[in-house]
Structures are given as C-alpha cells and as structure tokens.
Amino acid sequence: MAGGAVELDVAGRTVRLSNPGKTYYPERGFTKLDVAQYYLAVADGVLRGLRDRPTTMQRFPDGIEGEFFYQKRAPKGLPDWLPTARIAFPSGRFADEMCPTEPAAVLWAANLGCLTFHPWPVRRADTEHPDELRIDLDPQPGTDFADAVRVAHELRELLSEHGLRGWPKTSGGRGVHVYVPILPRWTFTEVRRAAITVARAMERRMPDLVTSAWWKEERGAKVFVDYNQMARDRTIASAYSLRARPRATVSTPLRWEELSDAAPEDFDLRTVPPRFAELGDVHADMADHAFGLESLLELADRHAAEEGLGDMPYPPDHPKMPGEPSRVQPSRARKH
Numbered sequence: 001m002a003g004g005a006v007e008l009d010v011a012g013r014t015v016r017l018s019n020p021g022k023t024y025y026p027e028r029g030f031t032k033l034d035v036a037q038y039y040l041a042v043a044d045g046v047l048r049g050l051r052d053r054p055t056t057m058q059r060f061p062d063g064i065e066g067e068f069f070y071q072k073r074a075p076k077g078l079p080d081w082l083p084t085a086r087i088a089f090p091s092g093r094f095a096d097e098m099c100p101t102e103p104a105a106v107l108w109a110a111n112l113g114c115l116t117f118h119p120w121p122v123r124r125a126d127t128e129h130p131d132e133l134r135i136d137l138d139p140q141p142g143t144d145f146a147d148a149v150r151v152a153h154e155l156r157e158l159l160s161e162h163g164l165r166g167w168p169k170t171s172g173g174r175g176v177h178v179y180v181p182i183l184p185r186w187t188f189t190e191v192r193r194a195a196i197t198v199a200r201a202m203e204r205r206m207p208d209l210v211t212s213a214w215w216k217e218e219r220g221a222k223v224f225v226d227y228n229q230m231a232r233d234r235t236i237a238s239a240y241s242l243r244a245r246p247r248a249t250v251s252t253p254l255r256w257e258e259l260s261d262a263a264p265e266d267f268d269l270r271t272v273p274p275r276f277a278e279l280g281d282v283h284a285d286m287a288d289h290a291f292g293l294e295s296l297l298e299l300a301d302r303h304a305a306e307e308g309l310g311d312m313p314y315p316p317d318h319p320k321m322p323g324e325p326s327r328v329q330p331s332r333a334r335k336h
Helices: 032-041 043-050 103-111 145-161 188-205 272-279 284-288 294-307 330-335
Strands: 005-010 013-018 023-025 055-059 069-071 084-088 094-098 114-119 132-139 167-170 176-181 223-225
Touching (some): 005 032, 013 103, 032 043, 032 103, 043 103, 043 114, 043 284, 055 094, 103 114, 132 145, 132 188, 145 167, 145 188, 145 223, 188 223, 188 294
Antiparallel strands (some): 005 013, 055 069, 055 114, 132 176, 132 223
C-alpha cells in the first residue's frame, strides 16, 4: 500500500493522498494515511486554530526519523481555493504564506508531509497586529510537565487580575501553552512587551519555580516563560497539531479543570479523535472573546518607571531593536 494513492472527501472537496502507506511514526507504525485520518477526525478543531492565519508548515516527507524543514512560502501547486497572505519577516523580506480557510487545506498540507502547523498570531486581513497573546511555559532541565501545570494555574490567577482569560493546551512535549485572545490593536512589539511583563510578574509570584531569563545559563531548574514567542516570525505548534515524537503526541487543548490530572502522553494520534468526538473542541469558545492589553501594558510602564526594567533580548535572528539590552551571553561578557 506504500504506492498508489487514495482520494479523501473533505467537507465536499476531494484531496488526493499519495503514498498513503508510507510510515511516518515507525515506533507505532502510523502511516501517512493514519495522519490524514487523524486530521480528518479533528478538522474543525485544527481549522479553528489556523483559520485565516498565515501558516508555516513543518514538513516530514520521510516521516519523523527523516529530514524535516519549515516551509514558510506557499509552495508551487498551491490550490486556487487556498488563499495566502503576505507577511513581513524581521529582516524586512516578505513571503506569501498559506492561510487555511477550510478543512481541505489541512489535508492538502498533510499530503505534503506536514505534521505540525505553525500559525502566526495574526489574521490575513491584518498581518501587523496580533489577535492572540501566546504564553509558552517551557520546563527547563530539572523540571517537568507537572511544574509547568503548577505555573499555568498561577498564571490563570495573574491573567484574571488583569481582566484576561487564558485557554491552556499541552505543547505535545513537556510544556504548556496558554492562549489569550486579544483585540488586534497592538503591534508585535507591544504584545511582546505584554508577554515580558507576564514573565516578570510570574517570576515574582513563583521565584523558586519561574524564570524570565533569556540566557539558558541563568535559568536554572525552573519553568521559563518564553516571552520571545511573541516576537515577529516566532510561532507555536497549533491546537491539535501532531508533534514529531515517537508516540505521535498532539498539542491538545484542555479545560482548566483537566490540567492537573493530564499527562502529555495521554494525548496522541489514537486517543485525541475519540476525545474530540465526545467533547468537541474545548477551546471553541475562544473565538467569542477578545481582550485588551491595557492593564498589562500599564504594569509594564510601572516596571519601567519605578524599577528601570526595559526590554529583554530578542531571538538571535532578529535585527537589533531600539532599547534592546546586549545580546551577549553573560558568561561571555564577563570574559571581555
């Protein structure tokens, strides 16, 4: 069955799947067809996270043990029914990225070996103003998923104090992602500043467990609040995306009351479809909300005025930004 092709009906549109028997997850024997059927089963959920968003495809043409690459520019042969949006990279260059608007787009990408979707936090109608504040809780060596969960619950309280509500999901690995839908009024720089403020506030609330330190050598055995996930051209695996892990885990939306009893391994290519069939997309209501960042940005202003706390280092692929501190690793800086 490795050869040949099958045709899938996806909400009334036919998508051709080549080499359906090709093995993508060797440890469990999952094939390209298994991947396609997974995405069919959760199509409404994955599309909710991708709809109208410029999306980078993380492609694994030979499965998770082969080479992979991130495809930002829409490939040749893009169907005429799949729109694109022009996005600007930090370098000033541009690219036209695909913007899924229907379930068939997800299956079309899966046929190209796309296992993980990386949508921008913007919509194609306005690619300069994010409509999601994404908070990435990243356990460092010596910490684990349970630690990220503890931080997430405290983060929920912090957000509430600022009039915000977050929706949590597993990363598919050891981390937790919390999404806050926001009004598209602020620039990437301003939304990133709000993320920095969240990181600093969480570090103060849980100093033994949380760090905002950009340099790994300064983080320790703590959970890093990765504020740079809100920098331009930084993306997070979408809701219901498969991850390139041997068990075929899924970045899975959860309800807050489920979080403490969850484990990343609970949610994979086989277990998420029946969960979705039973519960639907537990983050479906996120689309009904859009919050303001005024309170977080006021806190950022207080941090700056009272304590001199300004910007934090950007990722290495970004041009130097106004007001950005040194990007030199502290241990290297001390040697000079």
